[in-house]
Amino acid sequence: xxxxxxxxxxxxxxxxxxxxxxxxxxxxxxxxxxxxxxxxxxxxxxxxxxxxxxxxxxxxxxxxxxxxxxxxxxxxxxxxxxxxxxxxxxxxxxxxxxxxxxxxxxxxxxxxxxxxxxxxxxxxxxxxxxxxxxxxxxxxxxxxxxxxxxxxxxxxxxxxxxxxxxxxxxxxxxxxxxxxxxxxxxxxxxxxxxxxxxxxxxxxxxxxxxxxxxxxxxxxxxxxxxxxxxxxxxxxxxxxxxxxxxxxxxxxxxxxxxxxxxxxxxxxxxxxxxxxxxxxxxxxxxxxxxxxxxxxxxxxxxxxxxxxxxxxxxxxxxxxxxxxxxxxxxxxxxxxxxxxxxxxxxxxxxxxxx
Numbered sequence: 191x192x193x194x195x196x197x198x199x200x201x202x203x204x205x206x207x208x209x210x211x212x213x214x215x216x217x218x219x220x221x222x223x224x225x226x227x228x229x230x231x232x233x234x235x236x237x238x239x240x241x242x243x244x245x246x247x248x249x250x251x252x253x254x255x256x257x258x259x260x261x262x263x264x265x266x267x268x269x270x271x272x273x274x275x276x277x278x279x280x281x282x283x284x285x286x287x288x289x290x291x292x293x294x295x296x297x298x299x300x301x302x303x304x305x306x307x308x309x310x311x312x313x314x315x316x317x318x319x320x321x322x323x324x325x326x327x328x329x330x331x332x333x334x335x336x337x338x339x340x341x342x343x344x345x346x347x348x349x350x351x352x353x354x355x356x357x358x359x360x361x362x363x364x365x366x367x368x369x370x371x372x373x374x375x376x377x378x379x380x381x382x383x384x385x386x387x388x389x390x391x392x393x394x395x396x397x398x399x400x401x402x403x404x405x406x407x408x409x410x411x412x413x414x415x416x417x418x419x420x421x422x423x424x425x426x427x428x429x430x431x432x433x434x435x436x437x438x439x440x441x442x443x444x445x446x447x448x449x450x451x452x453x454x455x456x457x458x459x460x461x462x463x464x465x466x467x468x469x470x471x472x473x474x475x476x477x478x479x480x481x482x483x484x485x486x487x488x489x490x491x492x493x494x495x496x497x498x499x500x501x502x503x504x505x506x507x508x509x510x511x512x513x514x515x516x517x518x519x520x521x522x523x524x525x526x527x528x529x530x531x532x533x534x535x536x537x538x539x540x541x542x543x544x
Contacts, residue, residue, distance in 0.1 A: 245282075248477070433462065
């Protein structure tokens, strides 16, 4: 990220920074009417400037990505690094447990990556990643404690969506960029039914921020709205291999937008889904895979969504297309890029977005 200073992290559910709409009119301070009084002065706070936030989809360090990480964490993320680094803030979905210990859960696929994965993500241009997904606690309670230790070692709340309790799990990444205070919340709507209780963070249970707790998530967005210029919710949601959002995604998007979220972006389907406007808010339903092995037709389609925002106003958004080669997201150009953008636009009609 370029040109930002770290903001304070507020650990009260998802509380973050401050809302746009505060009185930015000049404050006039009149001196007492004496012969020695100083002249009347006028001071104004500079308004927030536009910033660009980039969003990338599913990332793990299995297969080919494991080899890239072992060879050189500094280059493991791959050629999208230039796009991510150029953004003011870059956000990704870290779909794996972190560490080397613990016991795999009884499920079809379990993912785990060493702590060097965090170094790779930082070097690749990411400023924040979410572990709120259906692989964030793949290696049981001991593996979760190791993941939390790696998270706790980060000085800037780099990892969101997981915590020692629900206050930590729902706590946002916060930062100030060019006068604009941003809060980014991570949560998952996707949890295996038999694992929901064990995996969900509560006041007494470490785990993941669950979007199934809609009341908690909505309340947290409302709290964040009170102190943030821009509120972002980054979600794990949807149905695998669907290229249209399902009803529960659309319902949750509306609830979060009504609560005050300005940008709502997510993934899980391993397929791209459409994006557009839901009233004044931007919604991107499906980022697809990023640095993740592509399985099945369509899984190789990838890209980064960039949203330029000033406070609560969405200035522009764009899809920067790519293709997965050997589990690595690779940007497209020329006619291939044009065709991929046209395809992404065909995904919008079934979303209900404009």
